[in-house]
Amino acid sequence: MASVKVAVRVRPMNRREKDLEAKFIIQMEKSKTTITNLKIPEGGTGDSGRERTKTFTYDFSFYSADTKSPNYVSQEMVFKTLGTDVVKSAFEGYNACVFAYGQTGSGKSYTMMGNSGDSGLIPRICEGLFSQINETTRWDEASFRTEVSYLEIYNERVRDLLRRKSSKTFNLRVREHPKEGPYVEDLSKHLVQNYSDVEELMDAGNINRTTAATGMNDVSSRSHAIFTIKFTQAKFDSEMPCETVSKIHLVDLAGSERADATGATGVRLKEGGNINKSLVTLGSVISALADLSQDAANPLVKKKQVFVPYRDSVLTWLLKDSLGGNSKTIMIATISPADVNYGETLSTLRYANRAKNIINKPTINEDANVKLIRELRAEIARLKTLLAQGNQIALLDSPTALSMEEKLQQNEARVKHQLYVFFDNTVPRYFSATIFRIKFGVLNITSKALHYLASVVLLEFERQQREELEKLESKRTFQLEKS
Numbered sequence: 001m002a003s004v005k006v007a008v009r010v011r012p013m014n015r016r017e018k019d020l021e022a023k024f025i026i027q028m029e030k031s032k033t034t035i036t037n038l039k040i041p042e043g044g045t046g047d048s049g050r051e052r053t054k055t056f057t058y059d060f061s062f063y064s065a066d067t068k069s070p071n072y073v074s075q076e077m078v079f080k081t082l083g084t085d086v087v088k089s090a091f092e093g094y095n096a097c098v099f100a101y102g103q104t105g106s107g108k109s110y111t112m113m114g115n116s117g118d119s120g121l122i123p124r125i126c127e128g129l130f131s132q133i134n135e136t137t138r139w140d141e142a143s144f145r146t147e148v149s150y151l152e153i154y155n156e157r158v159r160d161l162l163r164r165k166s167s168k169t170f171n172l173r174v175r176e177h178p179k180e181g182p183y184v185e186d187l188s189k190h191l192v193q194n195y196s197d198v199e200e201l202m203d204a205g206n207i208n209r210t211t212a213a214t215g216m217n218d219v220s221s222r223s224h225a226i227f228t229i230k231f232t233q234a235k236f237d238s239e240m241p242c243e244t245v246s247k248i249h250l251v252d253l254a255g256s257e258r259a260d261a262t263g264a265t266g267v268r269l270k271e272g273g274n275i276n277k278s279l280v281t282l283g284s285v286i287s288a289l290a291d292l293s294q295d296a297a298n299p300l301v302k303k304k305q306v307f308v309p310y311r312d313s314v315l316t317w318l319l320k321d322s323l324g325g326n327s328k329t330i331m332i333a334t335i336s337p338a339d340v341n342y343g344e345t346l347s348t349l350r351y352a353n354r355a356k357n358i359i360n361k362p363t364i365n366e367d368a369n370v371k372l373i374r375e376l377r378a379e380i381a382r383l384k385t386l387l388a389q390g391n392q393i394a395l396l397d398s399p400t401a402l403s404m405e406e407k408l409q410q411n412e413a414r415v416k417h418q419l420y421v422f423f424d425n426t427v428p429r430y431f432s433a434t435i436f437r438i439k440f441g442v443l444n445i446t447s448k449a450l451h452y453l454a455s456v457v458l459l460e461f462e463r464q465q466r467e468e469l470e471k472l473e474s475k476r477t478f479q480l481e482k483s
């Protein structure tokens with residue numbers, strides 16, 4: 001179990017806000033973010049008793065409004081605080097997701113993608129992944145496979161941002177795999193060997209992304225973009241093959257916006273409606289999940305039937321696993337510091353506050369065959385303990401009816417039988433379980449490993465039996481000498 005991690009980031013005032021002589025209304029101290037409503041006089045309360053300041057506590061509050069401030073949080077610091085954990089999760093075999101949420105022009109794309117020379121989380125995470133791959137391959141015999149895909153959801157339709165123009169790029173279907181969950185049919189996947197391969201694809205995808213100038217942002221993303229890295233790792237852990245697969249979704253959402261703030265009409269207004277549909281559904285999903293988690297945390301409360309409307313929008317359907325499922329998820333809420341955006345900023349802060357309550361269930365995604373071998377090994381260890389215990393009991397009981405030799409023979413038969421049962425049950429299951437699939441060269445080693453394990457147990461068994469017989473022999477000799 002792991003809560004969704006939530007960070008809030010405030011950007012500097014932009015030209016528009018400066019021209020409007022906007023006032024700064026955001027304060028941050030450690031993990032706390034405070035917003036001030038300048039319409040309410042200092043020391044007083046509003047007509048309806050509203051307070052002038054509201055304070056929220058998040059996992060992180062990133063102050064990026066002024067580069068000269070000692071508290072300034074740079075792109076690199078955001079990566080060090082959040083991105084390195086994503087890289088770590090990938091190497092451990094967990095799924096991960098980072099999504100940026102906020103008003104148009106509040107800094108989502110800047111945080112996720114960044115500018116040239118000032119890159120954001122997505123390029124830094126990819127760079128971090130490859131630098132660790134290089135480190136690991138230098139010392140270990142691990143092998144890696146990294147695949148990326150990049151899509152946008154525009155007007156509730158999925159579009160492949162990395163597909164060549166000649167092929168179908170628009171309106172791809174979202175389907176659901178019974179085990180692996182929702183996926184996009186026919187989405188192109190690209191094998192990458194190093195960071196510059198990723199950079200090339202990212203640049204190509206960003207050019208294809210739907211953007212437009214709005215009243216709030218000259219280059220406003222009009223779609224939700226999901227950059228996905230599928231990272232597979234095969235290595236040997238204490239001489240056992242081990243394969244993990246991790247999926248990392250890096251999501252740059254389109255802005256949450258009101259038509260009046262952006263001055264949108266026509267196409268932009270329709271886009272706004274669709275963008276909001278996904279974001280409203282995202283809000284409902286977050287609320288439902290937060291309710292579920294709070295209920296689960298309180299055993300005294302009668303469990304409600306909470307419906308999570310994942311399927312109400314393409315975005316939430318595709319991010320199903322990242323929200324309340326098998327993933328380590330981070331939400332970054334980006335905000336403007338200006339009083340002119342008070343309403344939007346407060347709503348973002350509330351949204352983020354709700355998301356803190358979501359509990360996910362991340363698990364290591366291990367190959368089923370490899371898992372079976374690990375279980376097999378644990379079972380062998382258990383049998384070895386049983387064998388040892390069995391022998392001790394037999395020795396303690398020795399003066400009664402049966403002679404020691406007989407007991408030893410009985411033990412031998414019992415353990416042999418257990419071993420037969422064990423291998424009879426496990427080996428066919430093991431071999432039928434598609435172990436012959438050729439995957440990262442695991443084939444030879446896994447079947448070899450099984451033989452190795454079997455021979456280790458039998459050798460150990462023989463050694464123990466020999467020891468017992470030797471003990472018995474020396475006892476007999478001692479008794480003979482005495483008489």
Ligand SMILES: Nc1ncnc2c1ncn2[C@@H]1O[C@H](COP(=O)(O)OP(=O)(O)OP(=O)(O)O)[C@@H](O)[C@H]1O
Binds near residue numbers: 064110111217221253
């Ligand atoms: N923390 C920051 N530091 C410096 N500049 C920033 C920061 N955040 C955003 N900006 C600048 O503000 C402008 C708008 O940011 P950005 O495009 O990231 O907004 P957005 O939230 O992605 O907007 P939209 O939803 O319209 O796509 C850009 O010029 C960006 O470089």
